[in-house]
Amino acid sequence: MEGNGLPSLGRVKLTDLAPSEGVPSESFKSSVTTLSHSLAQYSAAIIQFPVYDGALLRSGLDSARLYFHQRAACPSAELMQNNDSLEWCRTSGYYTDAQGWQETYDYRPGLTQVEPGNEMEIPPAGLPDIYAVFGKASRIILDAISFSLNLRSSPFTEILDNVPLRSREISSSVLSVCCYGRPSFHGEHHHKFAQEDSQLAMYTSDHEHQIDKSLITLVKSDKAGLLIKDFHGRWILVDGDLGPQDAVVYPGLALYQATAGYVNPALLRTEVNNIQGSMYGRCSLSFKLMPKSMTSLNCSEMRAAGHGVDVQFQLPVPVDDFMQRSPSTDQLFNRPNFQNFSLSTSQEGSIKLRRRKNNSSTKPLPPSKRLRLEAQRVLKERVQDIADKKGIKLRFCNLKDCESHIHRLDSPCASTRMEIGWPPGVPFVHPHDLPNKAKIGFLEAYEPGWSASHDIELSLTEPGQVGQQSTN
Incomplete structure (x- = not known):
């Protein structure tokens, strides 16, 4: 060199x-x-x-x-x-x-x-x-x-x-x-x-x-x-x-x-x-x-430390999905100029990477899409983990057919729903295909502390606002 x-x-x-x-x-x-x-x-x-x-x-x-x-x-x-x-x-x-x-x-x-x-x-x-x-x-x-x-x-x-x-x-x-x-x-x-x-x-x-x-x-x-x-x-x-x-x-x-x-x-x-x-x-x-x-990449630790988090990083990303993507590096960051990053040295001498405020307005994801992504994450983390521990292979039903299954004790999915604690009244289908109301029931059953009002409001704060709050 x-x-x-x-x-x-x-x-x-x-x-x-x-x-x-x-x-x-x-x-x-x-x-x-x-x-x-x-x-x-x-x-x-x-x-x-x-x-x-x-x-x-x-x-x-x-x-x-x-x-x-x-x-x-x-x-x-x-x-x-x-x-x-x-x-x-x-x-x-x-x-x-x-x-x-x-x-x-x-x-x-x-x-x-x-x-x-x-x-x-x-x-x-x-x-x-x-x-x-x-x-x-x-x-x-x-x-x-x-x-x-x-x-x-x-x-x-x-x-x-x-x-x-x-x-x-x-x-x-x-x-x-x-x-x-x-x-x-x-x-x-x-x-x-x-x-x-x-x-x-x-x-x-x-x-x-x-x-x-x-x-x-x-x-x-x-x-x-x-x-x-x-x-x-x-x-x-x-x-x-x-x-x-x-x-x-x-x-x-x-x-x-x-x-x-x-x-x-x-x-x-x-x-x-x-x-x-x-x-x-x-x-x-x-x-x-x-x-x-069977985990997710999220930026909760960065927010807790007072760092600004852009919209693209605010929702957790299942590791399996992340590993199967083929993202374009040009969309991740702009080399060689690195316009989104700057270096600052603290009084103790440690180097920290800090993101400059992005002046362009960033549009948050709509609630329905955030709900869908959250339901998919919980399926990956919680439900699949339960199924793996019990040795159950998840075979989801068709939404239209399963609307009648949930009212029958002898339905094809009854035993599976009971063993993994599937919420009552929610069809046994992939959370991506559930109606929004059923998604909420699914999340409340498998994500302790989750509710419809807990819509990740803090994580949807603009990066500039987060940085300003930490400065104050």
């Missing part, structure tokens, strides 16, 4: 970011300031792990190189899985992207990958230990970001996996072992051809950039090649000067949503010009701290 004439990324020790009881130490405040400033300027920072963790990460990269090197060139079609066709929280095992010359092995605690032929996949070595190291570090970093935003301690605990996982739980967070441009993947002839073709010098999913939907991502690579777009719209090589104990951290789209846009997700791409002549390609360990599938 220094060769590009650009300032260096913030570099902090993980041990300095670890919270402790009482008044924050000077090293903690200084590290949080460095981390926050680096994320604001470059959407990335460098984390220095303790010596013993650094040794584990290096051995993990050695194991990754050997794992991919021993695999067959150009695997058979039955082994070339595409994780886009699977649930985002159920990927596990070996995947390939032949067009992008990328191979990935996903490790997800609670889920064991079985290859065709009922043979167990033998993973790279040390993944459980590396997962634990990255998982603990990512939570420490997330809490440090929360501190810089004046949020309470561990504000995102409710949307994260249990530590440790409960019985039969599957981790939402995932550790991915990746390999780019392995010469033996397509054979030596194809590899040389790709190196000569300038159009294949960069390969990402859209040949421009990609964006993680994680809260935060930690990456440790054996060769430089990760580029992230900075505050000014320039592509910065962020892993060009990593030490043996260093890893790169950058925010994802879920954190952008949970902080009402105060923390921007990183736009990234991978360069592979520097792997020519390498027999192993470029290997990396990537840990994505993900929210749980």
Whole structure:
């Protein structure tokens, strides 16, 4: 990065970011300031792990190189899985992207990958230990970001996996072992051809950039090649000067949503010009701290801290729906100018990201649409959770038919309604299809404290008004 004439990324020790009881130490405040400033300027920072963790990460990269090197060139079609066709929280095992010359092995605690032929996949070595190291570090970093935003301690605990996982739980967070441009993947002839073709010098999913939907991502690579777009719209090589104990951290789209846009997700791409002549390609360990599938991303913690929350962030977003969307990054924020954001330094020196007031009038969602979205969220969170615990598969009725079902004891849905506590008099159909009056009954049954008057009035206050109230 220094060769590009650009300032260096913030570099902090993980041990300095670890919270402790009482008044924050000077090293903690200084590290949080460095981390926050680096994320604001470059959407990335460098984390220095303790010596013993650094040794584990290096051995993990050695194991990754050997794992991919021993695999067959150009695997058979039955082994070339595409994780886009699977649930985002159920990927596990070996995947390939032949067009992008990328191979990935996903490790997800609670889920064991079985290859065709009922043979167990033998993973790279040390993944459980590396997962634990990255998982603990990512939570420490997330809490440090929360501190810089004046949020309470561990504000995102409710949307994260249990530590440790409960019985039969599957981790939402995932550790991915990746390999780019392995010469033996397509054979030596194809590899040389790709190196000569300038159009294949960069390969990402859209040949421009990609964006993680994680809260935060930690990456440790054996060769430089990760580029992230900075505050000014320039592509910065962020892993060009990593030490043996260093890893790169950058925010994802879920954190952008949970902080009402105060923390921007990183736009990234991978360069592979520097792997020519390498027999192993470029290997990396990537840990994505993900929210749980049966939760929602909401900005209640940001409002409680006095931050202004725009209309687009005021309604909770079910995590499953959020992960299945394909939002345009141009609609999320305007790079490279970042006209919606500014940096301000508090008296204690911590960097905070604050949204400038938007002068354009924002029209709140109509009550009927807010009611529908709230009912869908409760179905995802409350009703589905009850059904899962009881082992019930929800099969909703047709609205017209079920209007007669609710008055009969022998109706097809009577037992299901009784077991999950479906409100009396409300047809057993998807809340999206219920009349508004029935939606209200549905919400009152499953959302304690909810009423028709509780129409999220506070969250519909204009961002400027919220900021003014907190200032007063």
